[in-house]
Amino acid sequence: MNYLPNTPKDRxxxxxxxxxxxxxxxxxxxxxxxxxxxxxxLPAALSESEVAKLMRELAAKNTAQDFATFIGAxxxxxxxxxxxxxxxxxxEFYTAYTPYQPEVSQAVLQSIFxxxxxxxxxxxxxxxxxxxxxxxxxxAESVTIASGLTRRKTALVSRSVxxxxxxxxxxxxxxHDITVxxxxxxxxxxxxxxxxxxxxxxVACVVIQQPNFFGNIEPVDEISSKVQAAGxxxxxxxNPMSLGVLRPPAEYGxxxxxxxxxxxxxxxxxxxxxxxILAVKNKYLRRMPGRLVGETTDxxxxxxxxxxxxxxxQHIRRERATSNICSNEALNALxxxxxxxxxxxxxxxxxxxHCVAKAHYLADAISGLKGYELAxxxxxxxxxxxxxPVDPEKIVxxxxxxxxxxxxxxxxxxxxxxxxxxxxxxxKRTKKEMDDLLAGLEGLA
Amino acid sequence: MRRLEPLIFEISKPGRKAYxxxxxxxxxxxxxxxxxxxxxxxxxxxxxxVSEVDVVRHFTRLSQLNHGVDIGFYPLGSCTMKYNPKINExxxxxxxxxxxxxxxxxxxxxxxxxxxxELQEYLAEIAGMDxxxxxxxxxxxxxxxxxxxxRAYHKSRNEAARTKxxxxxxxxxxxxxxxxxxxxxxxxxxxxSRGGVDIExxxxxxxxxxxxxxxxxxxxxxxxxxxxxxxxxxxHKKGGLLYYDGANAxxxxxxxxxxxxxxxxLHFNLHxxxxxxxxxxxxxxxxxxxxxxxxQFLPVPVVEFDGQKYYLNYDVPNTVGRMKSFYGNFLVxxxxxxxIRSLGPDGLREASQDAVLNANYILRRxxxxxxxxxxxxxKHEFVVSPQRxxxxxxxxxxxxxxxxxxxxxxxxxxxxxLIVDEAIMVEPTExxxxxxxxxxxxxxxxxxxEAYSNPEMLHKxxxxxxxxxxxxxxxxxxxxxxxQKGM
Numbered sequence: 001m002n003y004l005p006n007t008p009k010d011r012x013x014x015x016x017x018x019x020x021x022x023x024x025x026x027x028x029x030x031x032x033x034x035x036x037x038x039x040x041x042l043p044a045a046l047s048e049s050e051v052a053k054l055m056r057e058l059a060a061k062n063t064a065q066d067f068a069t070f071i072g073a074x075x076x077x078x079x080x081x082x083x084x085x086x087x088x089x090x091x092e093f094y095t096a097y098t099p100y101q102p103e104v105s106q107a108v109l110q111s112i113f114x115x116x117x118x119x120x121x122x123x124x125x126x127x128x129x130x131x132x133x134x135x136x137x138x139x140a141e142s143v144t145i146a147s148g149l150t151r152r153k154t155a156l157v158s159r160s161v162x163x164x165x166x167x168x169x170x171x172x173x174x175x176h177d178i179t180v181x182x183x184x185x186x187x188x189x190x191x192x193x194x195x196x197x198x199x200x201x202x203v204a205c206v207v208i209q210q211p212n213f214f215g216n217i218e219p220v221d222e223i224s225s226k227v228q229a230a231g232x233x234x235x236x237x238x239n240p241m242s243l244g245v246l247r248p249p250a251e252y253g254x255x256x257x258x259x260x261x262x263x264x265x266x267x268x269x270x271x272x273x274x275x276x277i278l279a280v281k282n283k284y285l286r287r288m289p290g291r292l293v294g295e296t297t298d299x300x301x302x303x304x305x306x307x308x309x310x311x312x313x314q315h316i317r318r319e320r321a322t323s324n325i326c327s328n329e330a331l332n333a334l335x336x337x338x339x340x341x342x343x344x345x346x347x348x349x350x351x352x353x354h355c356v357a358k359a360h361y362l363a364d365a366i367s368g369l370k371g372y373e374l375a376x377x378x379x380x381x382x383x384x385x386x387x388x389p390v391d392p393e394k395i396v397x398x399x400x401x402x403x404x405x406x407x408x409x410x411x412x413x414x415x416x417x418x419x420x421x422x423x424x425x426x427x428k429r430t431k432k433e434m435d436d437l438l439a440g441l442e443g444l445a
Numbered sequence: 446m447r448r449l450e451p452l453i454f455e456i457s458k459p460g461r462k463a464y465x466x467x468x469x470x471x472x473x474x475x476x477x478x479x480x481x482x483x484x485x486x487x488x489x490x491x492x493x494x495v496s497e498v499d500v501v502r503h504f505t506r507l508s509q510l511n512h513g514v515d516i517g518f519y520p521l522g523s524c525t526m527k528y529n530p531k532i533n534e535x536x537x538x539x540x541x542x543x544x545x546x547x548x549x550x551x552x553x554x555x556x557x558x559x560x561x562x563e564l565q566e567y568l569a570e571i572a573g574m575d576x577x578x579x580x581x582x583x584x585x586x587x588x589x590x591x592x593x594x595x596r597a598y599h600k601s602r603n604e605a606a607r608t609k610x611x612x613x614x615x616x617x618x619x620x621x622x623x624x625x626x627x628x629x630x631x632x633x634x635x636x637x638s639r640g641g642v643d644i645e646x647x648x649x650x651x652x653x654x655x656x657x658x659x660x661x662x663x664x665x666x667x668x669x670x671x672x673x674x675x676x677x678x679x680x681h682k683k684g685g686l687l688y689y690d691g692a693n694a695x696x697x698x699x700x701x702x703x704x705x706x707x708x709x710x711l712h713f714n715l716h717x718x719x720x721x722x723x724x725x726x727x728x729x730x731x732x733x734x735x736x737x738x739x740x741q742f743l744p745v746p747v748v749e750f751d752g753q754k755y756y757l758n759y760d761v762p763n764t765v766g767r768m769k770s771f772y773g774n775f776l777v778x779x780x781x782x783x784x785i786r787s788l789g790p791d792g793l794r795e796a797s798q799d800a801v802l803n804a805n806y807i808l809r810r811x812x813x814x815x816x817x818x819x820x821x822x823x824k825h826e827f828v829v830s831p832q833r834x835x836x837x838x839x840x841x842x843x844x845x846x847x848x849x850x851x852x853x854x855x856x857x858x859x860x861x862x863l864i865v866d867e868a869i870m871v872e873p874t875e876x877x878x879x880x881x882x883x884x885x886x887x888x889x890x891x892x893x894x895e896a897y898s899n900p901e902m903l904h905k906x907x908x909x910x911x912x913x914x915x916x917x918x919x920x921x922x923x924x925x926x927x928x929q930k931g932m
Binding site for chain 1: 912
C-alpha cells in the first residue's frame with residue numbers, strides 16, 4: 001500500500017509540463033556519490049489486511065492490558081469514556097495542524113480556549129497554555145520561566161517530585177546554566193527544615209509535587225511561606241485529578257502550576273502521548289512557552305479565536321523565543337477538554353472522592369496484613385507507599401501470574417526505599433481486584 | 446449548516462450530568478477524615494454541567510469549523526500534510542497498545558518493546574545512521590535532544606569552548622531556538638545566489654569555537670544543497686558536528702540518506718514524513734538518530750534486544766539524561782510503524798518521488814503570475830513570491846492566502862522562509878492527485894487575476910468561511926485567554 005493517486009499517465013503529463021524527461025531528472029542536483037543505491041533494508045510492503053493482522057499480533061504480544069493495574073507513579077488507569085474516543089476520531093480535528101489560519105481552524109482554537117479555561121478553573125491560575133509535551137517537560141520549562149523572571153540561577157527541586165520530572169528538569173537546566181539542587185524529604189514529604197536552609201538569595205524557584213510522587217500531601221502552606229520570604233517562585237506539579245478535592249494551588253501561593261494531564265481522558269499508552277499542563281499567574285504570561293489562544297472578533301463583528309501573543313514563539317522570535325516548542329499535544333488537550341466536559345463540575349469531585357475512598361480502603365487493609373505497613377502516617381490522595389516484608393520486585397513478578405500489576409517498586413529510583421512498593425488506586429479498581437491484591441500480598445509475606 | 450458554536454460553558458445548566466462512575470463498593474467517609482481539612486477545595490471548579498448529547502453535539506458542530514487533510518488540500522510548506530491512513534489509527538486504538546502502563550513489567554509489554562525496537566532499526570536504515578532514540582515528543586524536542594548530544598560530545602572531549610551553533614538564514618525558527626535552549630550562541634549563515642549555504646561565509650565563521658551546524662536538506666526553499674559534501678568537510682575539519690533537521694525528509698526517502706551526506710545527528714518528524722497525523726498541533730514524535738560514536742550520549746532508556754527478549758536499557762554511559770518522562774509518544778510510533786510496514790522500501794522511495802514530482806508540477810504551472818526567487822527544480826516543496834502582484838495591485842501574500850480559503854484550500858505557509866519577500870511556501874505531498882494540484886494551481890492563477898480586477902475582493906477575503914478575517918493584533922493587545930462566568 002502506498003496511497004499514491006498518480007497514474008502513470010498523470011506522471012507523464014506532469015513531467016511534460018515541468019519540462020523534464022523523468023522524475024530522476026528532478027533529483028539531478030544531488031551529488032551522484034550521495035545518491036542511495038540499492039534497497040533499504042526494510043521489510044517488504046504489505047497490504048492493508050496484512051498490516052492489520054501484524055498490528056493485532058503485536059498488540060496481542062502485550063498482556064498488561066488485561067491486568068488489574070495498581071501502578072501509578074505518573075500514569076494512571078482512569079476510565080476513558082467513549083465520547084472522548086469518538087470526538088478524537090473526528091478527522092477535522094486530528095488531520096489538522098497548528099491553527100495558523102484561524103478562519104478555518106475555529107474547532108481547534110475554540111476547544112483550546114475551553115481547555116485553557118478549565119485548567120485555570122482547576123488550578124486558580126490566570127493563564128494556561130495550549131499544552132506541553134508532558135508534565136515533566138512542563139516542569140522543566142517552568143524552571144526556565146522562573147529563572148528568567150527572577151534572574152536567579154538555582155532551582156530547588158524536592159526529592160519527593162517524580163524522578164523523571166527531576167531528570168528532565170536537570171537536562172533542560174544544563175542549557176541555561178541553572179543549578180538544580182535536591183531538597184530531601186522527611187516522613188514522605190519535603191523537609192521544610194532542609195528547604196529553609198537551602199533557600200539562598202540565588203534561588204529562582206522551588207519545585208514541589210502535590211500530591212507528591214509517593215501520593216502524600218505536602219505541607220504546602222509552610223513551604224509556600226518560606227519560598228515567598230526568599231523571593232523565589234513556587235512551582236507546583238499537580239496530579240490534576242486531585243484538584244477535584246484538593247484546593248487550587250493558587251490558594252497557597254503557587255505562581256506556576258504544571259501537571260501530567262494524562263489522567264484527563266488519555267489512556268496510559270505505554271507512557272505517551274500524554275499532556276503537559278502549564279498554567280501561570282499573570283506576571284509570567286509573556287514568558288510562557290508554547291501556543292496560547294485568545295478571543296477576538298472578525299471583520300463581520302463575530303466572536304472568534306486566534307493564536308495570540310505569538311511574539312514569544314520560535315517561528316517569530318527565533319533565537320530570542322521563550323522556548324523552541326512548536327508541535328505540542330493538542331489532541332491530548334482536546335481529550336482532556338471533552339473528558340472534563342463529560343465529567344463536569346460534580347463529576348470531578350465525585351470521581352476524585354472515589355479514588356480517595358478506594359485507596360484508603362486498600363491502604364487500611366494492607367496495613368492490617370502481617371509484615372506490611374504503610375511507609376508513613378502522612379495523609380495521601382490515591383497513592384501510597386507500603387513497606388514490604390519481601391522484595392517488592394519479587395512481589396510484582398509473582399503477582400503477574402495472577403494478572404495483577406501490584407505497584408511500582410520504589411527501590412528503582414529511591415535506593416533508601418528499596419523495600420517499599422508504591423500502590424495507586426483509581427475509580428476503575430473493584431473491591432474484588434483489591435481483595436485479590438491483598439490475598440496475593442498476604443501469600444507472599 | 447455550519448455556524449458558530451457557543452462555548453461549552455455557555456450551554457452549561459446546573460444539575461445536568463454526562464458522567465457515570467463504577468460502584469464504589471467500599472465505605473466513603475467525609476473527605477476531611479482522609480485529608481487535612483485545610484487542603485480541601487471549598488469552591489468547585491467551574492466546569493460545564495452538560496449531558497452526553499450536549500458534549501457530542503458541541504464538539505461535532507465545532508469540528509465542522511475546521512479544515513483538515515480529510516476535508517481538502519492542505520499544502521502547508523514544511524509541514525508535510527499528507528494523507529493519514531486509517532488503518533494506522535485503528536492500530537493505535539488497539540487496547541493492547543492503549544491500555545498498557547509504562548512501568549508494567551517488561552515480560553507483559555514485549556509487543557510494545559518489539560515495535561519500538563524495530564522502529565528504531567527502520568529509522569536508522571532510512572537515515573543511514575546507527576542508533577536511534579524514540580524519546581523526543583516532537584521535531585523541536587528532537588532538535589533540543591540532538592543539540593544536547595552535540596554539547597555532551599564536545600564536553601567529553603574537553604572542548605567546552607565550542608559555544609556556537611551555526612544556522613543558515615533559511616532555517617526553521619525552531620533551529621535557533623533549540624540552539625539557545627541547549628546553551629549555545631547561534632550564528633546565522635547567509636544563503637548564496639542558488640539558495641544554498643554560502644560556502645565562503647561558512648568558511649569564515651567555522652572555527653574551534655563552533656560546536657556544529659544545523660542544516661535542513663532540502664532546505665526550507667525546497668532546494669537540495671548541492672554543496673553538502675563541501676559543507677560537511679568544512680565543518681568536520683574544524684571539529685564540528687552536523688545536525689540534520691528532518692522536517693523535510695519527505696523528499697529523500699530511499700533517494701539520499703543524511704548519514705551518507707555526512708550528518709552526525711538528526712531528528713525525524715514522524716507526524717510529517719511518516720504520516721502519523723498532526724492532531725491539530727500535536728502529538729508529534731521526533732526520534733533522534735546518531736552515528737555510532739554518539740550512541741553513548743543518547744537519552745535513556747533505549748530499547749534493546751538480547752536475542753530472546755526486548756528490554757529497556759538505562760545503562761548509557763554518557764547519556765545526556767532524560768528529555769521526557771517514560772519512552773516517548775508511543776501511540777504515534779505505532780502509527781509510523783504501521784506506515785513503514787505498509788509502504789515498504791519501494792513505497793517509501795515512490796512516496797518521495799511523487800512528492801517531488803507534485804511540487805515541481807504546481808511550481809511550473811503558476812510561474813506566469815508568481816515569481817521564483819531561485820530558478821531550479823525543487824524537491825518536495827517550493828517557495829514563490831507574488832512580488833509583481835504586490836507591486837501592481839497592492840495585494841499581499843496574506844490576501845492571496847485568505848482568498849484561497851474561499852476556494853476550499855488551506856493556504857500554504859506564509860512569510861517563511863524570511864529570506865524571501867512575501868514568501869508563499871507550498872508543499873503538496875505525494876498523496877494528492879493531479880486533479881487536486883490542477884485545482885490549486887488554477888485557484889492561484891484565478892486569484893492573481895482577481896488581484897488585478899478586484900483587489901478589494903482579496904483584501905476582504907475570506908468571504909465564505911463561517912468566521913471572517915480575524916483581528917489578531919487586537920487579540921494580542923488585550924489578551925482574553927479564558928472564559929469567565931458572567932463574561
